[in-house]
Amino acid sequence: MVRLKATISYDGAAFAGYQVQPGERTVQLEIEKVLATMHKGNQVKITASGRTDARVHATGQVIHFDTPLSIPREKYQKALNVQLPRDIRVMKVEQVKDNFHARYDVLGKRYRYIWDCSMIQSPFRRHYAVETNGVKPNVEAMQEAAQAIIGKHDFSCFCAANTSVIDKVRIVNALELNWHGEELHMTISGNGFLYNMVRIIAGTLWEVGTGKREISSLSQMIASKDRSQAGKTAPAHGLYLEQVFYE
Template sequence: MARYKAIISYDGTNYAGFQIQPNAVTIQEVIEKTLTRLNSGHPVVIHPSGRTDSGVHAQGQVIHFDLLGQRDAEKVRFALDTQTPADIQIKSTEIVPDDFHARYLATGKEYHYHVDMGKSRDPFKRLYSAHYRYDLDIDKMRRASKFIEGEHDFSVFCATGSAVEDKTRHVYEVLIEQTSDTDLLFIFKGNGFLYKMVRMLVGTLLKIGNGQLPEDAIQRALVHQDKKMTGPTAHPEGLCLIEVHYDGDKKSK
């Protein structure tokens, strides 16, 4: 057996998320079926750095898996990449020690969230940006975002259904950039994120920017675990997992 680490990219539009589930096509199912064929029919299970929801995208998701025997990593990448659908890309593969784990050894992640602020939804952005047509005070949102940074118990920003007990996370940096007249980009960097945490934070920041929540709503939500100070969960299509960090990476924090 040899263990492989792979960095993959995917358009999540046509998938019911990453994790295998009944009666739905998922990223995990598609990749595992391909790897099983490459592994002479012996079942292969892949382990991701984290699970993305239906409609969520990734540019730098990390997975690991085991194959019978040791093969050239680039040949594994090429075979997997050419036998998976066009909306899944295998960017790189490498052989790693047997104790490498894509999820448990991850030290940081970066997510981007795209918002289309046009009066009507741009059809060419609809799969990769959430549409928000209401007025926004971006400077107010930037000030509010600073309350997210640091180490906090983010339980109030975790959707129900999470099995994680420790909900304390350290968010290193939150940036909000207006990249065009109608495009807004949220950047989140941290040691980890809870189930739907980024989308809940974005939804709250949008409500703050529109004046429906006070500027200190996030601070009050975190201090008092007050759900009334949080906004709705932002739509999935705007979210993309950009990068996962590990000890030894140049950009790890």
Template sequence: MRVKMIVAYDGTNYKGWQVQPNGITIEEVLNKNLSNLLGEQIVVSGASRTDSGVHSLGNIAVFDTNTRMPADKIAFALNQRLPEDIVVQGSCEVEDGWHPRYQNSRKTYEYRILNRTFRMPTRRLDTYFYHYPLDVEKMKKAASYLEGEHDFKSFCAIGAQVKTTVRTIYACDVEKEGDIITIRVTGNGFLYNMVRIIAGTLVQVGGGAIKPEAVKEILAKKDRSAAGPTAPAHGLTMMGIEFENVE
């Protein structure tokens, strides 16, 4: 059977989602512990291959297994084996062949900025500290220009291998609560480093380095050098994925 899992993790100590030779990853930990639990070789496949240091509240993984264990019980059993910074939020059986990357979906990410004079040690792992004051209203205006279908080549890391850089952003909102500025982006898919480059660009807008209207010009140039810097990974959290036609 094919099993779908919702996986939450603190990405601080991992080299991203996908298995790679230069460090431990989320995928590697899941593969090892699922294989030990079920007594067979398990290879999971994720919906979003998050970067090193990026967090998630709801990444989706699928795998095939011959186990007799009910799919909804796997999450409970697996969590007994996983480290405390990875927790499966649920598991269920899906149709054979169902894969999260090939479904119509809406992904949501949040980028959090700690905007205050001094660092706060309790938020060092999940927010980007920026001590210069940021104008949230300007950031909101700039973010609005990103909504809709656009060619986001300017917001894609150089060298990324993709068929097209056109994506649809359903919503790009900026809110401030206390000292935390949250950039929340929902879209049908994201390019490599796209949300972090959006965040870096909006920080420049908020700091007055560029005008909100300049975002339209940045999109039109289709040139990575036109956009702002790539914001640090630890401020980014994948919030979740909504799928059509799946239980």
């Protein structure tokens, strides 16, 4: 048995998310189907760094799995890509130690969130950036508000209510906002993220940028640990899991 680590990219538009769910097309299901074919019908379970929701994209999701096949890594990658649907690609395959774990060993992650602020959204961006119908936010205000988020905090206010996680203290290392043409990109990295945390932060900062919320309200909001104090959860299709960090 050999443990392999694979870095995968997927277009979330046609998936009901990462994790297997009965009757749904998911990323995990598609990869496990191909692995089962490669292993003569034997199930090969894959473990990801974490789930992503329906319509959320990934350019650098990481998974691990064990295989008895002694195929060179590049051939393994090719065999997977030949059989996988075109909205999932294996970008890299590496052999790792037997005790490597794609979820437990995560040191941090980076996400990207994209708003398309053009007057009329190009049809080519409809699944890949959230349209704002020409609304352009005050990015300086958003950047100032973001300073309250950076650091080590209990992020309960930015966590979807339906979660079983108890410890909600996380470290946000960086949060940047940059224009790419008429698209506004938010990148955020930290040691871990609660359920819906990036989308709730995006929704809250958007409200600051469009004058619906005070910059100064962020500190109180975080101190309150109350989800209802924060902004709306921003739409799923603007979100990308970009990189997962390991030792």
